[in-house]
Amino acid sequence: MNELHGTGVALVTPFTPDSEVDYAAWRRLLDHCIAGGVEYLVINGTTGESPTVHAEEKAELLRVAREHVAGRVPLVYGLGGNDTAATEALLRSADLAGITAILSASPAYNKPSQAGLVAHYQRLADAAPTPLLLYNVPGRTASNLTADTTLRLAAHPNIIGIKEASGHLEQCLSILARRPAGFLVLSGDDLLTTALVAHGAEGVISVIANALPGFFSDLTRQALAGNFAAARRALFELLPLNPLLYEESNPVGIKAALQVLGVCGSAVRLPLLEASESLKARIRAALAGTSVPAA
Structure with missing residues (x-):
């Protein structure tokens, strides 16, 4: 799975002001990220507002992406849920032609045990027609895939890796130290990203790369090449901007940044609200105050 080394982008889903999917902006975003040099694109992840994008919209977003990207970079598709049987049925029925891997977040709200998480993911991996990436994001799911559970699941032949968003560095290091x-x-x-790459991680699935694909993919490549001084300098440039992207929840902030850059609008769907004017102004200032290029 060398195709998934480097920077993947957890793409936003652009909306019009009246909350329709903006397919023209979707194509601009795809081109913006590819022109920036990212290694692959992730469609229908958390940053894509997957809970409020309807099934027919998800299918159309994937169709348009496949047609527009036309093999220029690999595509990863987000598909998960808190009903194992329903998610399994989706995996078996969805048109996943041309998809390199499925990214599947742990079930939200149910709060399964570690044994329940193992059973859930094993069932999905058995059903998935493409390789499966685990997605551990306790801040959204209220459950944590421990290192031991991740390593147990790593033995499944159709589970190829994990997007680790727990924020627990020791847990990430434990996985890196013992993974197959x-x-x-x-x-x-x-x-x-740089800290995990320094200890062997293969890259990142990034939010900020929606807006700054060239800058962030170069940062990641510098780290992967062992040029940590350069990667560190670049990462430090992002410190004023990064917390603003999450201040009013993701993807509210990154969509405001994309609006500043003219890639897409800042509209989100309820229960999220569009970035406040105060946040938009601070994001605009953070972007203007950096040497970071837009692509």
Whole structure:
């Protein structure tokens, strides 16, 4: 799975002001990220507002992406849920032609045990027609895939890696220290990318790369090449901007940044609200005050 080394982008889903999917902006975003040099694109993840994008919209977003990207970079598709049987049925019925891997977040709200998480993911991996990436994001799911559970799941032949967004560095290091050969560890936190790559991680699935694909993919490549001084300098440039992207929840902040850059609008769907004018002004100032290029 060398295709998934480097920087993947957890793409936003652009909306019009009246809350329709903006497919023209979707195509601009795809081109913006590819022109910036990212290694792959992630469609229908958390940053794509997957809970409020309807099934027919998800299918159309995937169709348009496949057609527009036309093989220029690999595509990863987000598909998960807190009903194992329903998610399994989706995996078996969805048109996943041309998809390199499925990214599946742990069930939200149910709060399964570690044994329940193992059973859930094993069932999905058995059903998935493409390789499966685990996605551990306790801040959204209220459950944590421990290192031991991740490593147990890593033994499944169709589970190829994990997007680790727990923020627990020791847990990430434990996975990196004991993982089987070929099992990918991808940072789910932009600011931890260089730290995890320094200990063997293969890259990142990034939020900030929606807006700054060239800058962030170069940062990640510098880290992967062992040029940590350069990667560190670049990462430190992002410190004023990064917390603003999450201040009013993700993807509210990154959509405001994309609006400043003219890629897409800042509209989100309820229960999220569009970025406040105060936040938009601070994001605009943070972007203007950096040497970071837009692509």
